[in-house]
Each structure stands twice: as structure tokens, then as C-alpha cells.
Amino acid sequence: MTSHAERKPRNNRRFGCSRAGRFLRNGKVLAAAFSALAMATFTALPAHALTGAEVMERSLLARAQGDNASSTLRVELRSKDGASVTRTVDTYRKDCDGSLRQLVVMREPADVAGAAFLSWIHPHRYPDMWLYLPELGRPRQLNPATRGESFMGSDFTYEDLGAPARDERTHEIVGEPLLDGEPTYQVESVPRAHDVYSRIRTWVSSETFLPRRVEYFDRDGKLLKVGRFDDVRIVKGIPTVFALEMENVRTGHRTAVTLLEADFDRPFQCALFTERGLSRGVR
Amino acid sequence: MECGDRADSATRTGRRRSRAACACIALLLTIGVFSRAPVHAIELRLPDGGLSLTGGVTAWDVFRLDPDTPSERPSGVLDLRFDASRTDRFRLVAAIRGGFDGKIGDPHRGNPVLALDEVYQSKDVFLSIDEAYLELYPFLNVEVRIGKQKVSWGQLDDVQPTDHVNPEDLTEFYFRPELERKIGVPGIRVLGYRGSSTIDFVWNPIFTAYRFPARDDRWFPPLLTVADTLETPLGTIPVRTRYPDVDEPPHTLASSDVALRLRQFHEGIDMSLSVFHGWDKSPSFAASGTATVTPTGDPSAPVATAADVAVRPSLHRITVVGADLAVPFLWFALRAEAAWIHGRAFPLLLQNVARDPRLLGVVGAAAERVAQSGREETVDLPIAPIELERDALQYGIGFDWVVTEQVSRRLIGGESLAGTFVLVQLIENVIFDHDADFISQQVEHLLGSTIRQTFLDERLSLQLKAAYTPNHGDFFLWPELGYKLTSNLIGILEGRILGGSRTQPIGQYRDYDGIRVGLRWAF
Secondary structure (H helix, E strand, O other), X not given: OOOOOEEOOOOOOOOOOOHHHHOOOOOOHHHHHHHHHHHOOOXXXXXXXXXXXXXXXXXXXXXXXXXXXXXXXXXXXXXXXXXXXXXXXXXXXXXXXXXXXXXXXXXXXXXXXXXXXXXXXXXXXXXXXXXXXOOXXXXXXXXXXXXXXXXXXXXXXXXXXXXXXOOOXXXXXXXXXXXXXXXXXXXXXEEOOOOOOOEEEEEXXXXXXXXXXXXXXXXXXXXXXXXXXXXXXXXXXXEEEEEEEEEEOOOOEEEEEEEEEEEOEXXXXXXXXXXXHHHHOOO | OOOHHHOOOOOHHHHHHHHHHHHHHHHHHHHHHHOOOOOOOEEEEEOOEEEEEEEEEEEEEEEEOOOOOOOOOOEEEEEEEEEEEEOOOEEEEEEEEEEEOOOOOOOOOOOOEOOOOOOOOOXXXXXXXXXXEEEEEEEOOEEEEEEEEOOOOOOOOOOOOOOOOOOEEOEEEEOOOHHHHEOOEEEEEEEEEEOOEEEEEEEEOOOOOOEOOOOOOOOOOHHHOOOOEEEEOOEEEEEEEEOOOOOOOOOOHHHOEXXXXXXXXXXXXXXXXXXEEEEOOOOOEEEEEEEXXXXXXXXXXXXXXXXXXXXXXXXXXXXXXXXXXXEEEOOEEEEEEEEEEEEXXXXXXXXXXXXXXXXXXHHHHHHHHHHHHOOOEEEEOOOOOOEEEEEEEEEEEEEEEEOOHHHHHHHHOOOOOOOOEEEEEEEEEEEOOOOOOEOOOOEEEEEEEEEEEEEOOOOEEEEEEEEEXXXXXXXXXXXXXXXXXXXXXXXXXXXXXXXXXXXXXXXHHOOOOEEXXXXXXXX
């Protein structure tokens, strides 16, 4: 793997839509979180008179560049009392047979090493998801209804790891504030039907279209979680988020993710994004 | 740990080894308490592959709740796994396990390497090659795996009607993780991938026996115990019972195992068809014996009779045709599996052996001859079969579900239950031609459940496994608690609670409740 990282350029780039991106329709902004850190990309368009839905779609498309993406992440779970647990995770992504396939493999610590999560993200239906636990020796198919649940104790959900829902929300631009000096679109997303969150507020960079801050509100309208995206660098020409933190403001629990390595041109076989890759990782 | 007085039945050597295992536990505790810096796996990553060495040391002791049940000494085990690969070329995997096994009641000295063809391996000091295989990629979507390996088929948990490739290590009943129970088999596996379809072929040319607890081990099944004396109409007959090991079948093509599985994933439905032909890996036994009649010179009791009985593992070829399925259903993941099994042996109840007229006739005739001739005589006992082959159908359905935050709030007003994994499954076993006094009823039900949750950033994990057979009221509960003391060290506390009828596979262990306490240091 390589980690050629440069500081993010300030100039805009021509929008480059990958095939994978077409399958990521407007979904939860939360979905941008983990994947964005792992392999987020952006290419900013001259952005005028965009609708909220268009901003969110471009935000999702931006992170899907690079057809053979892989990364290594350090994930630190920190509780309110200061106790922490650190994990190392490998992620892989490839566009195969009309679906975007993502594989997340736990590397450390030893008690969870080898556990893996595979998702096939389809354009017009819920994702297919599998979890592999080494002690079982076989993949376990998951119900897409669980995609909003925590992945192995973190503040990220299965959906964040690469199983976004179909577009179930309306999106509206409610402001264009500066966030840490960077111009952003502030987008309010409201579910069309029953959902875990009553609304999600996202600050999307108007330059990069990467999410910079995401706030999640519970069904009572109270702030539940806050996601922060920082340290954007260029890896092989693709802008990539190197630091992300998700905080549950109710419990004080935080999950901090640091990108250790990233690559975008490893020639993976589609067959590795199956039971085969789940049980042994991608090598 | 309470080590000293727990080795009452062990030899002096056994006691020394018990102390060594205790020392191992103390060492792990010391490492855990004083070394908080994480220890990482040994890993080398290359652009086109890499290698890694992972492993760990586990030490534990089991405290029995009933002192009349066999005891177990402390155990200590080292696991190492080496994995090297070159992308698109090959992968080499070797997993070894060795250490001291405190479950062994009467250890045999000598070669500590576990053999492939032995059911009873009374090696307290042992070394086992769990897996050792080479994986080759001759074509883009073809994978060939050669060597000792484990194969996991099916969709249900713990009991898979379609999974027959690997035998199991049952020396601790079912109180071990599923994959750890499996014994690697030497063979060749070919996997082909095309789109969402997989073809999986396994050929295992060498017989590999399941492992079973020996007579003096803690988990030797009471159902296999033969009484020291038999009260017969001919009088009281002392019985000496032996448990010889299995007769290894010849190494011929005809005695190999073959299995094929076709798997297809379509629109969220994961389904497969499979067929297996080979040795049945479920334990079954045959009994044989002799009676020795000796003249006593006492006119009131002119002869004395003693019996020698051998209970030996029996082997059966079975053919299995099966199918399995997994599909999201409402809020659940539904799993189903079914298999038709031809040629499986089912055990019979052994309540009337002492009154079997054929057996009594043979012994009585011999007694008359010896009384007349005054010469000792040994005759073969026509012991009725203790098992019969029947065709069977085994099928099951399971639902698993992850408790959502919303449901948790509804249930308890908070989110503590969110993320709890709940599995419920029902497995049924139907014996066709149920025309004898089988231990199992014609239709046996087995209800199983697993509940799992983690707390404190997964430092604390709780799991409860349970099984219940409505036919007989047998059950076991297996709660497990793990706590991460450091990033490498985990404390383990397990309970084992069993109950039910003494004539049934689970209920026979109703007095074997116990608590397992241990430590695992892994990197």
C-alpha cells in the first residue's frame, strides 16, 4: 500500500463521476463518514443554484472515486471516562457486476482480528450484507434492517461502513455558512418515513463537496451524534480524508478514525468481494 | 487458583503438570497486570503479498460443582497461526496448537502429536497441527487448496445438517467454539467462482477420526459406561469393559470422502445444494464380548462366570443430500437447512442386556458344559446390536435479529440492549423406520438460542448459549463472560449447566455442572 499524501489543493477540479458513484444515490449523510475517510474523493463543480438533493448526491459521488480502493485505518473508541480501545481495520472497494462492493476486515486487536464485513450496494434496492466471525468459520448474512446499528461497538453503523440506504430523505439547503473558514452548504435532511433520526444536518464543503460536519438528531429532535471530517490530503490525485471523529453527545462516547494508508489502483478481482475475501481478507 | 487439592486422582507427574499449568495462569496474570503496552502480531506487508504470525496462550481451570463427577486439571494451550501469501499466486497457512490438556484423566506417555486415526487420544501433553495447507490460484476464479483444512458449510449455528466434511473434537462435549471443535482433514478442495455462484468440491482421501473423551476423562459419556456387575437369572456376573480405539479403514479410493456444494446468491437470497458421500463423523459404537466360565470345585456353585465387553467406535458410510438457504425476512435474517441422510447409525437403549434370552442361553449352556467337563471355557457373547442404521431427515430453521435502539428504548426505556444479537433456531431429526428401541424418538426436536452483547467499548462481552430438547426435557445453558484486562489479555468466566434425563445425550451429564475460569493472552 502507499500513502502518498499531499495537502489538499484549494483550486476546484473538474467533476469526475466514477461508475461506482452512480450507484450511490442520496442516502444518509452518515454513510459518508467511514467510507469518506477510507476512500473519500471529491471533485468540486462550479456550484451555483444547487438544490439540497444535488449537494448530497455530489457529496456521495465525491467519495466513490477510484475503482480499486483500499485503505488501512486506526479506529479508537473512547468512552466518557477516558478509557479507550484501539483497532486496526483494512477496507477495500470495487465496482463489480453493477454493484459497489466494500469489504472491511479487522486486523487488530487479536480478539477481533479476522472479523469482516462485506456489503454489496445496489442502485435501486437495499444492500446485501454479510458478517464473518472467525469463530464461526462461515459468513452470516445480515438483514438490511440492521444497517443502522453499531458496527462492533463503534459509533459507526453498518451503513457507515458501506451500506447506504436508498434515498429515504428530503434534503434542503438551509444556509451557506463558513466552517473553520471554509465555505459550506448546510443541508437539512428529513426522513420521508419512520427513521432512527428525525433529521440530519450536514455541512458540505462547497469547494470539495466532502462533508465537514454532520449532526444527527434523535426522534425527539435532540442532538444525538456529531461527526467531524478533517485533514484532507491528496493520494494519487484523489482527495482523501485522513481524520474523522464521531461523537455521541448523549453518552460522551467518541470514535476517532485515522487513515494510515490508502491506495486507489490495486487490481482486485471481483471474486475477492465474496465469501472468499470475507474469510481471508484481500491479499 | 486452587491447584493443590484438585489433582487427587492424578499421578505425581500429572500433579507436576497441573502446577505447571497453574504457573502458566499466574504468568499470564503477571504479564497482563504489569504489561499494558499492546503487543502486535508479527506482520510483513509487501506490495504483492505478505506474511503474518498470530497466536496466543490460554490457561484455564474448571471447577466442578458435584465432587462425585470426574475432575479436571488446569490446562494451558499455545496457539500459533502462520499465514503467507503472494497475490494471485499462492497462500500458505499453518495453524498449530500444543500444550497441556487437563481433561485427560489417564494420560498415555509417548508421542504427543495427535494422530488422525485415533478416537481416544489420551495425551495430556499434546501437539496438534490444526490446519496446514497451500492455496493455489491456477486460474482467475479458481482456488485449489491442498492440505489439512477445515470446511464450514451450512447456515445454521452449531449444528449443520449439510456439513459433514470435518469430524469434531468432542472431548469437552459441545462447550467449545464451533470452528475450534472441528478437526482439520487432509484433502484437496477446489473452489470456483463465477459472478454470484460458487462451486465447492472437497476430496478427503485419508480417514480422520472424531475425538471422544476416554474412560477416565471428565466428559466420558455416562451412557457408554457398562456396570461392573450384571445381575442375571444365572447369578451375578462381573463385567470387565474395554474401550478399544476405532479400526482404521483401509486407505483406498473407496474409503475416501467426497463432497460437492453449489452456491448461488440471487436478489438477496443465498442458497446452496450439497451432496456428501463418506464416513459419518457423528459418534457411534458397537459392542462385542466374551464370557469366561471357570470351574470352582464348589458343588453348590460349580462354575463362575465373568464377562469381557469391548465397546468400540463403529464406522459407517453415509450419503447426504442437502440444501440450505439464508434470506432477510422482515426484521430478521432467516436461515434454513435440510439434509436427507442415508446410512446413519442410531444408538439403542440398553436396558435389557442382562435378560437377553440369547445371551443367557449361550452362557447357561457353557456353564453346563464346564460343570460337566471341569474345563474352563470362553464363549463369544451374542450381544444384540447397540445401534441400527436408518435413513434420516434432519432439517432446521433459525432466525437471528439485532435489537435496534428503537426497540431497546421501547423495552427498557434506554439503549443498553441495542446491538444485542439474538438467535433462535429449531432443528428436527426424523428417523425413518423407527422400529426398534432407539434412544431417540422418531421425531426429535432441538431448540437452540444464542444471545450476545458487548459493553464498555467491547471490553466486556456476554454470551448465553442454550439448548433444549422438548422430547425429553434435556437442556444445557452455557453463559460466557469475557473481560479485556489489557489490549492483549482477556479474562474468561464460563458456566456450564446441564439437566434432563440420564438416558439422553445431554441429560446424561446432568451432574456435570461446572465453572470455567481462564485467561487468554493473544497477539
